[in-house]
Amino acid sequence: MISFSPTEEQSLIVDTLKRYAKDRLRKVFRDADEDGELPADLLAKGWELGLVGASIPEAYGGFGELSAVTGALALEELGWGDLSTALALEAPATFALPILAAGTEEQKQEWLARFSDETYPNATAAMLEPTIRFNPRQLQTTATASGDGYVLNGVKAYVPLASSAEHVLVYANEAGKTQAFIVPVSASGVSVGEREKLMGVRALDLGRLSLENVTVGGEGKLGGAAGINFDVLYARSQVALAALAVGVARGAYEYALDYARNRQAFGEAIGQRQSIAFMLAEMLVEIDGTRLMTWEAAWKLDQGEDALRAALLAKRTADKTVLMVTDRAVQILGGHGYIREFPVELWLRNARGFATFDGLAIV
Amino acid sequence: MAIEFNLPEAIATQQSAALMVAEHMMRPVSRHFDEHEHDIPWDFINGLWPVMRANPMFGAGESKPKNGDSGDKPKRTPIGNMTMIHLIEALSWGDAGIYLAAPGGGLGAAAIAAAGTTEQKQRFLARFRESEKPVWGSMAMTESQAGSDTSAIRTTAVRAGDEWVLNGEKIYCTAGRLSLEESAGLVVVWATIDPKAGRAGMRAFVVEAGTPGMKVAKLEHKLGIRASDTAAIVFTDCRIPLSNVLGSTEVVTAEQAAQPGGPKGFQGAMKTFDATRPAVAASALGITRATLELLHAKLLEAGYELRSDVPYHDMSAVERDFLDLEAQHRAAWLLTQKAAWLMDMGEPNTVEASVCKVKAGEAATLITQKAVEMLGPLGYSRELLIEKWMRDAKINDIFEGTGQINRLIIARRILGFSSRELK
Structure with missing residues (x-):
């Protein structure tokens, strides 16, 4: 049946996150961006919402099940609240959910329980590399089979919370295929480099990670000897980023809509002019369309269907939509849009990142 | 309820039947009816009529029970609008012009179903179920000086005893000839009963084929959808029974009409757009899907790759173009499904109906124009469609x-x- 209404359970999650985003994230996001860090207790509090635990079945210590649709709904709300916080809260998910989706039974038993605990786990994933020719299916970081295990070499970029991470899921090129490896940051040859200095998501700690002859045992390769189907994990990541982008776009659209309704010029609200009103109508059209494409790709993942194309289409569309919408929000606010007392310039800077972000979130 | 995207079996079955019709009865004659404007696709029409008259959703205008209004019957999720957009999409994949010539009540019946009394529905809509021969219904709104601005309509309806007398000229009436000259059909005509009242004075009148004083004056020559006739209709002292007006005969101001339970004039029948806009979007997207399918096949034939597993920055320009066109189509089609779904759920969908129409209208235009460009000399040639x-x-x-x-x-x-x- 084709249907567009979330389940009651999903609606409950969405409502909770709406409140959290409004009451917590929207209160701190500007200062966090200016300060270059998230408030100390923000992640701890956010973690208590049980976002990752809700994706993990009871058998592995969690209290829910993996659903890309539910994940997409949740991430839209977090993206609406603040992208830096959303990505920080997602960092442990990028470690845990691939293990849940593609790990061996032993890996699930070993790692997943801690993600339902009340303490924020210092785990993250490393996908991006510092090159303009970045290709997630032809990574420059290599994993070479050696004895019972693997030796990893390469440099990873934009690793969420790299400076505080204890475990990293590192994506690497093993004989031409992308595989994932569980690497303790304490392992010999791992070094955390400088924090990235970025245009947006400035409250988020994204760092470099160097791997020099890092040895990983056979048990550290995700999915065991057979490895993973990278296409599926990558599609899950694209859907997550698309959902976050929809949230960012919706936030900017709502702000600009409200502004256009109230801002007076030439004796009337600027929204009473078609040049502004039509921009807003088009922003809504694109946001709604992008959301539905994201949901459809998520639904395909949940059905176990091939979601390669759908996820690519959703992510590409989301990249364009979020940039278009946040740019127009700045434009509608005019001079105000350019000033840091107003939020829209921050959202434009964050939005531009989506075309670059890879592997920073997952459903 | 949940967020789901699987097509119900009942719709899938009808959709494949419609695609059969599209492939075997429409595509083979597509070019002929494009190059012989005003020829009527009778084989298609006669073949389709028994199916259409058996199918209430194609303008026979039977009102569907609202949610929870189904008496003792087991409660089923209504899928009327969802079915309709899938069938329209499939037929338009065959040929959008010939689809518009499909027999049935069309916009005329939709307006009667939305704003008519029980007696009017019985009197006017029965023909779309019962007639042995194909019948059409249509809508006449536009005038030479009144397009999008419908308040500028000048056609008048003056009460004379127990009749209305219509005078004026309507243009751009889709299937006007089929409704009035080729069948015992009808047309719903918009006219003013008080020219000073603007929209408040606007009413819809049902005029049946064969009524004296009504004449199809002209058939337009168009850029496309040439298999569908676009008629100008002249009314000269055209007399119809008093009971042929839809809705109240009071002059209703916008404020009065906006009251809950208030009298509905113009606004009442404007509601039909909530259903017809997703239908138009679906037709646009049928053409678009046909275009994307042919474009895809021709590009592969020519040796282009259309990959899903390479980064955007490593794709060729053709690959990128195709990806973006496909995305536009997908967004538009999902928005259209959402607008139809809301209608089926009995929820308001005015915004969503316009949203899908905006997206589909733009996507269809953009995608088909880009496809002509991408196919070079093949795209511009009349040898392909x-x-x-x-x-x-x-x-x-x-x-x-x-x-x-x-x-x-x-x-x-x-x-x-x-x-x-x-x-």
């Missing part, structure tokens, strides 16, 4: 509300401005 589909597609950004009018409708709703505040 691509150039025809580009001409056919364009109407969808114009009729049932232009892209601009639909943007205006969306903008007024989201901003909370009246038509006076946001012109």
Whole structure:
């Protein structure tokens, strides 16, 4: 049946996150961006919402099940609240959910329980590399089979919370295929480099990670000897980023809509002019369309269907939509849009990142 | 309820039947009816009529029970509008012009079903179920000086005893000839009963084929959808029974009509757009899907790769173009399904109906035009249907509300401005 209404359970999650985003994230996001860090207790509090635990079945210590649709709904709300916080809260998910989706039974038993605990786990994933020719299916970081295990070499970029991470899921090129490896940051040859200095998501700690002859045992390769189907994990990541982008776009659209309704010029609200009103109508059209494409790709993942194309289409569309919408929000606010007392310039800077972000979130 | 995207079995079955019709009865004659404008596709019409008259959703105008109003029957989720858009999409994949010539009640029956009394529905709509021969219904709204601005309509309806007398000239009436000259059909005519009252004086009148004083004066020559007739209709002292007016005969102001339970004049029948806009969007997207399928096949034939597993920055320009066109189509089709779903759920969908119409009208125009370009000398040639589909597609950004009018409708709703505040 084709249907567009979330389940009651999903609606409950969405409502909770709406409140959290409004009451917590929207209160701190500007200062966090200016300060270059998230408030100390923000992640701890956010973690208590049980976002990752809700994706993990009871058998592995969690209290829910993996659903890309539910994940997409949740991430839209977090993206609406603040992208830096959303990505920080997602960092442990990028470690845990691939293990849940593609790990061996032993890996699930070993790692997943801690993600339902009340303490924020210092785990993250490393996908991006510092090159303009970045290709997630032809990574420059290599994993070479050696004895019972693997030796990893390469440099990873934009690793969420790299400076505080204890475990990293590192994506690497093993004989031409992308595989994932569980690497303790304490392992010999791992070094955390400088924090990235970025245009947006400035409250988020994204760092470099160097791997020099890092040895990983056979048990550290995700999915065991057979490895993973990278296409599926990558599609899950694209859907997550698309959902976050929809949230960012919706936030900017709502702000600009409200502004256009109230801002007076030439004796009337600027929204009473078609040049502004039509921009807003088009922003809504694109946001709604992008959301539905994201949901459809998520639904395909949940059905176990091939979601390669759908996820690519959703992510590409989301990249364009979020940039278009946040740019127009700045434009509608005019001079105000350019000033840091107003939020829209921050959202434009964050939005531009989506075309670059890879592997920073997952459903 | 949940968020789901699987097509119900009942719709899938009807969809494949419609695709069979599209492939075998429409595509083979597509070019002929494009090049012989005003020829009537009788084989298609006669073949389809028994199916259409058995199918209430194609304009026989039977009102569907609302949610929870199904008596003792087991409660089933209504899928009437969802079915309709899938069938329209499939037939338009065959040929959008021939689809518009399909027999049935069309917009005329839709208006009667939305705004008519029980007696009117019985009197006017029975023919679309019972007639042995194909019958059409149509809608006459546009005039030479009144397009999007329907308040400028000048056709008058004057009461004379127990009759209305209509005078004026209507243009751009889709299937006007089929309704009035080729069948015992009808046309719903918009006219004013008080020229000073603007929209408040506007009423819809049912005029049956064969009524003296009504004449099909002209058939337009068009850019595309040439298999569908677009008629000008002249009314000269055309007399119809008093009971042929839809809705109240009082002059209703916009304020009165906006009251809950208030009298519905113009607004009542405007509701039909909530159903017809997704239908137009679906037709646009049928053409678009046909275009994308042929484009895909021709590009592969020519040796292009269309990959999903390489980064955007490593794709060729052709690959990128195709990806973006496909995304536009997907977004538009999902928006259309959502608008139809809301209607089936009995939820308001005015904004969503305009949203899908804006997106589909634009996507169909863009995609078909780009496909002509991408296929080079093949695209521009009349040997393929691509150039025809580009001409056919364009109407969808114009009729049932232009892209601009639909943007205006969306903008007024989201901003909370009246038509006076946001012109």
